Amino acid sequence: NAGVTQTPKFQVLKTGQSMTLQCAQDMNHNSMYWYRQDPGMGLRLIYYSASEGTTDKGEVPNGYNVSRLNKREFSLRLESAAPSQTSVYFCASSGIDETEAFFGQGTRLTVV
Amino acid sequence: KQEVTQIPAALSVPEGENLVLNCSFTDSAIYNLQWFRQDPGKGLTSLLLIQSSQREQTSGRLNASLDKSSGRSTLYIAASQPGDSATYLCAVYADTSGSRLTFGEGTQLTVNP
Numbered sequence: 001n002a003g004v005t006q007t008p009k010f011q012v013l014k015t016g017q018s019m020t021l022q023c024a025q026d027m028n029h030n031s032m033y034w035y036r037q038d039p040g041m042g043l044r045l046i047y048y049s050a051s052e053g054t055t056d057k058g059e060v061p062n063g064y065n066v067s068r069l070n071k072r073e074f075s076l077r078l079e080s081a082a083p084s085q086t087s088v089y090f091c092a093s094s095g096i097d098e099t100e101a102f103f104g105q106g107t108r109l110t111v112v
Numbered sequence: 113k114q115e116v117t118q119i120p121a122a123l124s125v126p127e128g129e130n131l132v133l134n135c136s137f138t139d140s141a142i143y144n145l146q147w148f149r150q151d152p153g154k155g156l157t158s159l160l161l162i163q164s165s166q167r168e169q170t171s172g173r174l175n176a177s178l179d180k181s182s183g184r185s186t187l188y189i190a191a192s193q194p195g196d197s198a199t200y201l202c203a204v205y206a207d208t209s210g211s212r213l214t215f216g217e218g219t220q221l222t223v224n225p
Contacts, residue, residue: 033213042217043201058212090155092213100146100161101203101213105154 006104023091032074118216135202143205
């Protein structure tokens, strides 16, 4: 099983450029999440989607937008990248009723 | 706001030792709790999920317990091995929204041969 697939794995952007991080899951999960992980800060929730067609802000949503394209796919967009958005980004998904969360392998983003 | 704390932040032990990692959370109204492992430069791998109605879960040399009333969980690793070296993260699901995971900052474990 593929589980949660993120693309790309690595990306370097210049300040002000835009890009979209893609995430897809094949486990028929309702909930999907985007996190960023920074040294000393742990994993912080950017946005999540509890079901197809709904999205909600997490702890650090500024500078990001998301789209729950369908049940499988949840994308994260940086409209105008800033050096402060240099981080490792993780997508995750989970089912309803207390089922466990599964994570993708991450996207390492550097903004110069 | 739910806060999750993991103690210690780092732990170094000799091979073969039994060890306990701690996780505490401020809001006891959690849906469930999950322990993950993260190797350097990699994603998170799920180790154990404890549902709100359970008190513990076991998988091989790992045993996780949950005490919702006191806001605590422990991960017990028996007979540690160098391959256990990684960062261990606990995460709780909020009860009210049902869908939000809050993470601790993790415990970095090193098992020395």
